[in-house]
Amino acid sequence: MDDSTQPLLTTKAKDKHHETKTPPSTTAVFTAAAPDMDPITSPKEFLKQFVFESKMLWYLAGPAIFSFVSKYSLGAVTQIFAGHFSTIDLAAVSVENSLIAGFSFGLMLGMGSALETLCGQAVGAGKVDMLGIYMQRSWVILFSMTFPLCFIYIFAGTILKLIGQTTQISEAAGTFALWMIPQLFAYALNFPVAKFLQAQSKVIVIAVISGVAMVLHPVFSWLLMVKFGWGLVGAAVVLNGSWWFIVVAQLGYVFSGKCGVAWNGFSFEAFRNLWGFFRLSMASAVMLCLETWYFMALILFAGYLENAEVSVDAFSICMNILGWTIMVSFGMNVAISVRISNELGATHPRTARFSLVVAVITSVFVGLLLALVLILSRDKYPAFFTNDTEVADLVRDLTPLLALCVVINNVQPVLSGVAIGAGWQTVVAYVNITCYYLFGIPVGLILGYKINLGVKGIWCGMMSGTILQTCVLLVMIYKTNWNTEASLAEDRIRNWGGGQEVSETNIENI
Incomplete structure (x- = not known):
């Protein structure tokens, strides 16, 4: 590794072939030149390494969680202000945010996640000068996707009518979607540069910029x-402006030379090599979107039950709570992917495998803590969301399922982060399907409709799919030969560096 790249990683980097048997430093910043960790032979050594690895993870996860919450809050704040004008304005912003922008956000975030694999492994190998090429390649791919996605924004009103929204809400949301097209192009720039910075552990920068925007x-x-x-025009101007502020600030940091040789x-x-890069990007997008759309389907299916209004309202409250708790798991997803x-x-x-163990243990503990809070407050928290006693009673009844879902959804994103970090996106996409x-979904529909368990049946069935997916990923990880994965990482870096053509065999490995 060139000396000029060392400040990007740590001020205490050692020679890669040094034989020191202790952790490379006490800093939470990744040390590319350090040796792999020794096998753990005692509980004391396990605890010591656990504390050290926890520092590494939370150094990444803490700012990532804050960034996700900050960006998640932008749309929520806009909805709150829109609600002061009229119910139609509130519905227009809510529908556009959750369906139109939500679809584009998920797709762009998924495609940008390809950089978590490639940039992260390049940093680990000391090939920091490749990061700028990867980011630009991702920009080309994501910008090419914005143009077909623009048609969804342009014809949003018609699309919303086709899926059953009222004419008034569809037309208002369709107009708002047209004004929000600039946000789509901000997504295309934002996610690649965010992954570019995350791979170098520059998460504090992202958190500060997101916090200022919030x-x-x-x-x-x-x-x-x-x-x-x-009114809604102002909502569109401010929401577009906030996202473009984040993008411009991040780009200003990159172009200022703060990233050293990572940006040339x-x-x-x-x-x-755009075709191979496009395939990896689409695999990442499919993997993440399948997970996001799966939980969106809960509310859709609840709308077909008897007393649908109560079911949908109760589900929406549960999903709102789940959404905030998922911000924690998303932060850990980013952290473990980078690690x-x-x-x-x-x-x-060995270090990669141990990092996974620490992340899973930490996520289980956090999930159990959040679930305990929900269980203890099940008689009180529904009142913060609704005055309808029937809806509140259903939310109370659903709380045990919500608590279980919180635990599962604190572990599952960690495993998905492992898949992204290791480059398994294509395989996991098939697992998700x-x-x-x-x-x-079939089990949920059978329990909900055929066996007449209603909303609980739908949720239990769909949670069984999440549990099965989690078990499959755990088996995959357990059977993984991490030495082989490390050697594949070298192939990915060599083939994606831009200086060679990628063979079909190596593309399949990616």
């Missing part, structure tokens, strides 16, 4: 929507 967003929302009376300017190398890809890139199979859509 503070400014309600101020400008009040100014334009309330003070100037712009624009290059025509970004247009090489796995960094360590595999550095040819540290089988477990979620060929098993979970």
